[in-house]
Amino acid sequence: MSTPDAVVVGAGPNGLAAAVTLARRGLHVRVYERASTAGGGTRTLELTLPGFRHDWGSAVHPMAFASPFFRRLGIRDRVEFVTPEVSYAHPLDGARAGLAYRDLDRAADVLGVDGAAWRNLFAPLVRAVRGMTEFVGGPVLRVPRHPVTAVRFGLRALEQGGPWWNARWRDEVAPALLTGVFAHTIRPLPNLAPAAAGLVLGVHAHAEGWPVPVGGSQAIADALLGELLARGGELVLDHEVSTLEELPPSRVTLLDLSPRAFVRLAGDRLSPAAAAPYRRFRYGNGVAKVDYALSGPVPWAAAGVDRTATVHLGGSRAEIAASEREVFRGRHPESPYVLVSQPTLFDRTRAPEGRHTLWAYTHVPAGSTVDREDAVTAQIERFAPGFRDLVLATSSRTAADLERENPNYVGGDIAAGDVSLAQLLARPVAASDPWRTPVDGVYLCSSSTAPGPGVHGLAGWHAARAALRREFGGL
Template structure:
């Protein structure tokens, strides 16, 4: 590899190489291409996208999102605000109810797009819900900018950061129930925090829950028309327009297989970095990578249905996302079981019904249901029957609608995406220390000890979700360290996609 002290056997020198075509890899590639650099992307699978693929997994005509399905960050992330998916014909469709939390007895707590309407539905806890989330909703942009930072720079909006910190400390501690009186609001918030696949009464899951809950009211939880693959297809098309090249069906097992390049961005988990560069890494760094803790896992089950899910609470029919676990206490118990390496008898189930806004996901009158249950890392168990039981609990008659199902156990998740080690779709355990100091404790988490080689996966800050920011943060460092380019990477992307910049416009930068 040119200038990096590594020899590449690939043909044709390029400025930068990216391994992995998930959202983070493509975001990094777009930043580099927008700076006028020649970029090549290698993807092991035959199709791009990583966790944003959409396929006919069950029956012909039923389109299922293979991993990610709902995308608040597609509107909120600093990268996607610069990239602007609407410019690339990606239509983000908004369910009237971003998420719902069914409860026993035909009840449900509902998070409407409108904060006041949500508060009204929560009765005596409505004021508490509004006071908790209202200031975060009003300041959602600085909130997201802080949450998706590299965790190495002082917050640009200290007031918002302080408000978020105080609320996180409250909801991540024994104080989490002080604010509420009933059972609906606590369950509604806990269901969102459990997205972290960790016991929700802890700092990192509490922060995840507060950010996602605020975004439901600020920008919504949209689903892309046609499936999540439209997001990465748009990114790939723009990269190609800027002169980048994507090579699919090419698994990289060694840095020596890459063409000579001044910078390499790896959208891989720590295990992938060890596989690709292990012999070249210092022993201490390698040991720390091996000590990186995987998170809890997901068993993914997709359903083809003959009709809509018959929710006992009729309003749930309008919700894009549903958290199926019951009360706050049940959610806490289920997540603690997974964290302890046990299967919960009634697992936390995340369900998405894209047909609420996107009828094209299934033949006329029929539907798809996207679900996963939280399970211990590496679980071999097919928990589709437990998932069906949880849906039936809140939607009697659901079982009779099932035409087909497709199951991916946690132990087999890596066959779809090598980054999902043991079924960990979050890129590592969501503990406070590991979220900040991932993948190893060092000031620059993106630079590896190998000159010119950077890590840009969800195993670096700010962590999981489809927001592209690990790619942006890694690309920023590559531009500065390897090419002497100090421009704001988001400005480069915004300029390129608006037509004010192009690969050719960056030719003078490459000479640095």
């Protein structure tokens, strides 16, 4: 092998985004990956039965069309997507459900007495979605290019992240629908950081929708890898890096790793004082995941839930808030919040004819070794009576299992770092260039860095651009 200009450790979506960004500037890039396949959280695997393909991580990607990196890459020309007319749904007892139609006016119309309040919450941000994405898609510690949009976003996050979060609502459907999105962050509710993150997802739900990649999320990883290889890049699989000294000489190294792993790899090259902020970086609670092979589609009791690939379960806003507080206190809720994805309603390539796959996770205390399959199944059955009769096979993973399979998910934390207000401001450190580390030529590019979790490639893209500016004079 020839000597690379740049080395990337980790072939998750951010590592591949960083590698592609560097390779497109004419640099020779080599990527090292500990697993036998590239993709990290975007891998698609047969986890239950032959022919049933399950996404290891997220199956639906709200930021796929909005990400500036993916737009520049032309992701829609490289990956086939299906975008459901309903971005997400939230069943309630009594065969009722909130439906977040991609069309904001239609979504508001079906919410009845809370329709106008829903429209007023989202409409100004949907109209300015590009400006909002620019504001939230990089480090917070900078002057926003769209200050009016930033203020509108901030005020709405404050409203929905405080004890007055029910002030605008008159019925229970709209607040429950919104809370299901807020709960993605695995934080107690109400809380400012989950409200901010949830509003971002909610805006994209009404802007361009939440798309499903045909063939599984692996299609996104394959598109990135194809571009890297076409630009002369290299991928080395089944290679776990233990120290920075193991890597070949290069002008820059980018790590799609957690701050904890960075400190370990840097060793003596990082002084105790320089290592301190990375050691202080906090990881959040985790998830337990269950994949199902089904003999038919989920029999949701409420009409319209089968129009989406994403369903949030857990009941009312108050029930979900109580459940998330239980997790925060180190407990496993009896009636947990469950995020469900049923991509085979829109992508028939993922299961044999007439069969379906279902993806589900629930929140658990960090490092939990408790198998939550029964609790997840019971919560689905609550809103889809007869679901159990459809189950052909399952694959259940605890939070500890997920960390073993992907060490970036410390304690099962799929966000690769607590999504708190402090760590939105300093992810992983408080700086306008948070990807650059104290070790010369070394940059972090994982979801532990700004702008945080999600399949958007922005952490890798920003880190690579920072490296190009500093190490290569902008190139």
